[in-house]
Amino acid sequence: MSIDLQRIRLVASREWSQRIKQRSFLVTTAVMMVAIIALVLAPVTISAILGDDDGGSSAAQVLVMNQADLQDAVADLNTFAEDGGLDDQVRFEESPVDVGAEALVQDGDADGVLTVTRDEGDALAFAYTNDDGVVDQSAALVYSAANELTLRDSLAQAGLDAGQADQVQTVAQVTMVSAEGDTASSDINEDNFRYAIAYGSALIMYMVVLIYGMWVSQGVVEEKSSRIMEIMINAATPNELMFGKVIGIGLAGLTQMLPLLIVVAVGLLSQQWLADTLGATGIDFTGIDFGAISLEWIVYFLIYFLLGFLLYAALYAGVGSLVSRQEDVQTVQTPMTMAAVLGFFGAIFTLGAPNSTFAQVVAIVPVTSPMTMVPRILLGDPAPWEIVLSIGLLAAAAVFAVLLAARIYRMGVLMYGQNPSLRVIFSRDRVAAAR
Amino acid sequence: MSLSIDRIRKNFGEFRAVDDVSFEVQPGRMFGFLGTNGAGKTTTMRMVLDIIRPDSGQITLDGRSNQEIPRNEFGYLPEERGLYPKMKVEEQLLFLAQLYGADKHAAKRSLDQWFKRLEIEENRDKQVDQLSKGNQQKIQFLAAVLHDPRVLVLDEPFSGLDPVNAVQMKDAFQDMRDQGKIVIFSTHQLDQAQEMCEDVAIIHRGKMEITGDVQSVRESGGQKILRLGVAGDSELDWLSSHPDAQIRHRRREYVEMQIPDESVAERILQDALQRRAQVTLYEVTVPSLNDIFLSEVQGAGDSMSDIEQNQATAREEVLA
Numbered sequence: 001m002s003i004d005l006q007r008i009r010l011v012a013s014r015e016w017s018q019r020i021k022q023r024s025f026l027v028t029t030a031v032m033m034v035a036i037i038a039l040v041l042a043p044v045t046i047s048a049i050l051g052d053d054d055g056g057s058s059a060a061q062v063l064v065m066n067q068a069d070l071q072d073a074v075a076d077l078n079t080f081a082e083d084g085g086l087d088d089q090v091r092f093e094e095s096p097v098d099v100g101a102e103a104l105v106q107d108g109d110a111d112g113v114l115t116v117t118r119d120e121g122d123a124l125a126f127a128y129t130n131d132d133g134v135v136d137q138s139a140a141l142v143y144s145a146a147n148e149l150t151l152r153d154s155l156a157q158a159g160l161d162a163g164q165a166d167q168v169q170t171v172a173q174v175t176m177v178s179a180e181g182d183t184a185s186s187d188i189n190e191d192n193f194r195y196a197i198a199y200g201s202a203l204i205m206y207m208v209v210l211i212y213g214m215w216v217s218q219g220v221v222e223e224k225s226s227r228i229m230e231i232m233i234n235a236a237t238p239n240e241l242m243f244g245k246v247i248g249i250g251l252a253g254l255t256q257m258l259p260l261l262i263v264v265a266v267g268l269l270s271q272q273w274l275a276d277t278l279g280a281t282g283i284d285f286t287g288i289d290f291g292a293i294s295l296e297w298i299v300y301f302l303i304y305f306l307l308g309f310l311l312y313a314a315l316y317a318g319v320g321s322l323v324s325r326q327e328d329v330q331t332v333q334t335p336m337t338m339a340a341v342l343g344f345f346g347a348i349f350t351l352g353a354p355n356s357t358f359a360q361v362v363a364i365v366p367v368t369s370p371m372t373m374v375p376r377i378l379l380g381d382p383a384p385w386e387i388v389l390s391i392g393l394l395a396a397a398a399v400f401a402v403l404l405a406a407r408i409y410r411m412g413v414l415m416y417g418q419n420p421s422l423r424v425i426f427s428r429d430r431v432a433a434a435r
Numbered sequence: 436m437s438l439s440i441d442r443i444r445k446n447f448g449e450f451r452a453v454d455d456v457s458f459e460v461q462p463g464r465m466f467g468f469l470g471t472n473g474a475g476k477t478t479t480m481r482m483v484l485d486i487i488r489p490d491s492g493q494i495t496l497d498g499r500s501n502q503e504i505p506r507n508e509f510g511y512l513p514e515e516r517g518l519y520p521k522m523k524v525e526e527q528l529l530f531l532a533q534l535y536g537a538d539k540h541a542a543k544r545s546l547d548q549w550f551k552r553l554e555i556e557e558n559r560d561k562q563v564d565q566l567s568k569g570n571q572q573k574i575q576f577l578a579a580v581l582h583d584p585r586v587l588v589l590d591e592p593f594s595g596l597d598p599v600n601a602v603q604m605k606d607a608f609q610d611m612r613d614q615g616k617i618v619i620f621s622t623h624q625l626d627q628a629q630e631m632c633e634d635v636a637i638i639h640r641g642k643m644e645i646t647g648d649v650q651s652v653r654e655s656g657g658q659k660i661l662r663l664g665v666a667g668d669s670e671l672d673w674l675s676s677h678p679d680a681q682i683r684h685r686r687r688e689y690v691e692m693q694i695p696d697e698s699v700a701e702r703i704l705q706d707a708l709q710r711r712a713q714v715t716l717y718e719v720t721v722p723s724l725n726d727i728f729l730s731e732v733q734g735a736g737d738s739m740s741d742i743e744q745n746q747a748t749a750r751e752e753v754l755a
Contacts, residue, residue: 227513231517231579
């Protein structure tokens with residue numbers, strides 16, 4: 001069995017150029033591009049729009065009526081807010097008047113008024129007035145700041161000075177630990193982004209397998225039903241034709257995917273700039289390394305894209321060669337479609353529990369790993385050997401699929417109208433291309 | 436240089452498609468491969484092209500196995516015509532020529548000449564599915580010859596061609612032959628084969644019935660054909676007194692019969708003259724390929740046109 005690279009190149013380039021010239025290809029690419037741009041822009045845009053409701057600042061303004069002669073009450077409250085990282089949500093100011101909290105709120109001079117008094121036992125007492133008397137987010141923040149203030153006041157009354165009081169009040173350092181065993185990132189924003197990218201990757205990979213795989217088998221059937229296969233098979237060997245077709249369609253797929261990947265990467269890298277430009281102050285990107293995320297993601301995505309596509313496309317080519325009419329393609333594709341659906345469900349499960357045993361397994365099994373490993377890498381904590389094993393198995397499976405498909409292809413390309421059965425495929429003496 | 440097919444055999448499961456077939460094709464001599472559908476013609480041709488391999492036997496070109504011969508030495512016009520329907524004619528032909536290993540510029544020059552000769556210049560940039568059937572056939576033929584092969588294998592090249600296009604194609608084939616190429620074509624239109632071929636082979640149910648140059652094949656039965664026309668009598672019932680003469684057809688103008696030799700013809704003519712018949716036609720000839728074919732592949736009963744009718748029906752069933 002000799003392979004002529006020149007002929008593979010010819011078949012592949014014909015396949016590629018015919019595909020990307022199709023109107024449906026251009027339309028699909030454009031639609032996907034618009035959808036991806038919308039998804040990338042959505043978070044900052046929404047944040048910018050919501051932020052604008054508050055006149056550009058989302059921090060609640062709270063006036064403090066100090067009726068307890070408490071020293072530095074406003075400064076302390078603001079310090080607590082800053083320490084808790086909440087100063088962008090609530091800001092305390094000295095009230096210009098001592099009475100009439102309701103009027104201040106109703107006139108819109110403040111989002112809320114905090115009145116500080118002392119009860120009979122000389123303990124601090126607080127009253128918080130806001131629009132509707134309901135405990136909202138700013139009320140909760142005010143409550144915890146007031147709590148701090150009360151504690152400090154009690155300590156001072158007990159004879160501790162400010163320095164000692166600070167020591168007592170040192171906030172416990174609690175690191176969030178996931179029960180799955182890894183150290184969860186404490187930054188909610190980065191998790192959200194990783195989740196979104198992981199979900200997007202799984203969805204794209206699923207579509208890649210189904211759509212481009214279908215292109216492969218439909219392309220094979222097209223050549224059979226239009227009977228050009230007879231000439232092709234005389235000019236080139238079945239293996240050359242199959243490799244050329246798979247490579248050509250793979251390149252067409254990459255041609256469709258690469259602009260999308262670049263848009264996503266650029267979109268991620270320019271989030272901060274976008275947020276500043278759009279005035280979305282309510283969104284915080286501190287601590288998110290977009291560069292690292294997009295690089296890690298693109299590298300793994302491309303590896304799994306190429307190997308996963310090769311695995312599925314070879315199988316699609318093999319089964320495509322068994323039928324001679326487009327109507328029959330759907331039926332023979334079923335096993336691959338099922339495998340892809342399984343992979344996608346595996347990916348959805350992985351999104352929820354990236355370190356579960358199930359997620360570990362589906363990220364290693366070749367037919368599902370193209371869809372599940374990228375989410376697992378982004379969200380979970382796979383050991384290096386798992387990634388190596390997963391890629392190695394996928395590569396081996398792809399090679400095996402190519403060899404198997406080549407064999408089926410040699411049998412199938414000149415088979416018309418026969419019922420494809422395993423016995424027919426593997427028996428030696430059926431109609432079969434020799435080369 | 437010649438193409439030699441030596442005792443090839445091919446089974447598909449239980450079905451013996453080709454059984455011990457041998458023949459030889461010389462360059463510069465048109466070779467007709469004759470047989471009904473399912474006789475094994477296409478299978479044999481595919482084996483010549485090394486698309487499928489025989490279970491036993493050998494196919495050699497100049498003594499070299501066809502499995503070692505580069506692909507660009509072979510051109511193939513398959514019985515089932517096929518091209519990419521949505522691809523432009525020129526683009527498609529250049530792609531196929533290159534797939535055969537031809538140089539793109541040489542193929543382009545040859546394409547320009549062929550387009551002029553076959554009068555399809557204006558179809559260059561059209562999609563194949565926009566062409567008429569006859570023009571599609573011409574494109575299909577170009578797909579087989581553009582890479583300048585030494586061996587040309589044409590499976591039913593005349594089916595579906597109108598008379599004008601058929602003449603153009605016939606001229607093109609004969610040109611190929613005159614250039615010293617090995618040309619082998621299959622057909623069941625035997626008058627065409629008789630007119631065009633130097634050599635023929637008749638295959639039936641996978642078995643070789645007869646092969647050789649056209650004249651010797653026609654004389655092989657040792658029989659002659661007599662056509663006798665008598666004014667005012669299309670039945671010639673008195674022929675029943677000549678048991679040597681087997682009547683094949685009764686036409687309006689004449690009666691055609693098969694006779695062992697010319698002396699029988701002379702006796703019949705004398706008989707006719709004695710009966711004071713006004714003889715309008717008296718012709719003694721060797722049987723046509725059609726006659727030979729019929730006597731080789733079947734007993735009396737169905738004629739060639741019946742067989743063609745069956746094939747047409749079968750084809751419609753496949754398409755439906």
